[in-house]
Amino acid sequence: MHEPATPLAPSWGRRLAGIEGLRGIAAVSVLFYHLGLAATYKVLVGPIGTVLTLFNQGLTLFFVLSGFLLFRPFAVSILAGGSLPSLKRYAANRLLRIYPAYVVAFAFTALLVGAAFVKGSTHGLGPDNVGRLTDPLQIFANLLLVQMFIPQYVMTGLPVSWTLTAEISFYLVLPLMALSAMGIAKASKNTRFAAWLWPVVMVLLGLGLTLWAHSATQGLSPQAVGDFGFGQTWSAVLLRSLLGQADLFGYGMIAALVVTLMHERHVFRISTSIKVSLLGAAAGVEILGFSVASPLLTNLSGVAAALVLLAVVLPSSRGASINRGATVLEWLPIRLAGLMSYSIYLWHLPVILWLITHHLMVGDNARSMPLNGLLVLAMTAPLAALSYYFVERPAMRRKKPIGKPDENQPRDGLTHDVRTARADSSNSELAEVESKGRG
Structure with missing residues (x-):
């Protein structure tokens, strides 16, 4: 039985309403983007190309x-001046979330079926590039998800795995950022400055690298631009790394x-008009990216995604436990897609590559495109379901909360937020990532 949906500050161990739905929409949108990119490539130059570019922002x-999910418990601890969540449990949970399903998908597609990139994504979809990995060092690097740090192995293996390398890098860096922020807070007696420091630094890093890449690729041929961002180059190592995605x-x-700051002020709900304003602002930012700031489209899409996230997870002031947006996202088909989003992410591109190489x-x-989409979904959905129910879910059941609730403390305000934020991070399924992201 599924645990009941809850508002933003759920009771211990319950999931955050609307999050699975957002992931489900993101997973399916990226699937159709990749379908257009790889299998139905002619649509990228027509009017549907704009829609597919929007789909790519699912990543x-x-x-x-x-x-949002992983930083929240650390942010609460920094602002409250308390102890950080259990880093040992945090690390174990992150490994359980990423590696079991990835290892199974990698072994099956890259070593058995032969639906992985041997040379890298910029080398096309021919039989010399799509097949089985045989280089022991390449296999080892891909199993450890460090292939993106080695230029000759960039974008090899599972086409989506570069994003996992960036994600794991964030897992490793986040506790270090939190520890340094705690130190700054104690030294300066300014918890808010300490809490804001690293998020702002992350945004500046990502924006800076995006602008640098745009400037460095001016006048280059399309092939050279592709190699710069996704080829076997040091620039691709940098741009596909955590630094390249830092602002997101x-x-x-x-x-x-x-x-967290809203909860510190005992503000737990926002009015419908504010939610509408957040969604309108998100739409405006996205339109700005498509119309006049295309080099910053992904960066602006990150701002829009954060605005949409706030509009979804914050309950309305009318008294309902969850708002209407979250209620829509809790619709069973959308939520199921979200639950299996990581497995959909792992399997959909190997399925597309297999269909292409077998001329199907x-x-x-x-x-x-609609028929191809149905074909890919018909093959991806069963694989994702098997992966989720027999690999992902058993692994996630071994996860433990990274903090313990103190039942002697009041269940409201910042103290409650400390506990529930840690529960969100441990028990909400991680927002995973898709491939072929930022160019």
Whole structure:
């Protein structure tokens, strides 16, 4: 039986309403983007191309969600001046969330079936690039998810695995940021400055690298631009790393801080008009990225994703436990897609590559895209379900809360937020990431 949906500050161990739905939408949107990119490539130059570009921002949403969910318990601890969550349990939970399902998918697709990139994504979809990995060092690097730090192995293996390397890097860096923030807070007696410091630094790092990449690729051929961002180059190592995606995590961290500061002031609900304003602002930011600031489209999409996240997770002031947006996202098909979003992420591109190399796609234009989409979904959904129910869920059941609730403390305000934020991080399924992200 599924645990009941709860508002933003759930009781111990319950999930955060609407999060699975957001992940489900993001996972399916990225699937269709990759379908257009790889299998129905002609649609990228037509009017559907704009829609597919928007679908690609599902990856952005995953990074933002991860920053929000994982930073929130640390932010609460920093602002409260208390102890940090259990770092040992935090590390164990992150490993359980990422590695079991990844190792199974990698072994099956890259070593058995032969639906992985041998040379890298910029080398095309021919038989010389899509197949089984045989280089022992390459296999070992991919199993450890360090292939993205080695130029000759960039974008090899599972096409989506570069994002896992960035995600794991965030896992490792986040406790270090939190520890330094705690030290700054104690030294300066300014907890808010300490809490805001690293989210702002993350945003500045990501924006800076985006602007640098845009400047460095001016005048280059499309092939050279692809190699710069996704090829076997040191620039691709940098841009696909945590540093290249830093602002996306940062926007989620800022959203977590906003929520925590609201709770510090005992503000737990917002009016419908504010929610509408947040959604309108998100739409405006996205339109700005598409119209006049295309080099910063992904960065602006991160801002929009954070605004949408706030509008979804904050209950309305009318007294309902969850708002209407979260209620829609709790619709069973959307929530199930969210629950299996990580497995969908792992399997959908190998399925697409397998279909292409076996000449089973029904066409490569806009008219064939719905049929291709149904075909990919029909193959991906069973694989994702098997992966989720027999690998992911058993592994996640071994996860433990990274903090213990103190039943002697009141269940409201900042003290309650400390406990519930840690529960969100431990028990809300992690916002995972998709591939072919920022170019």
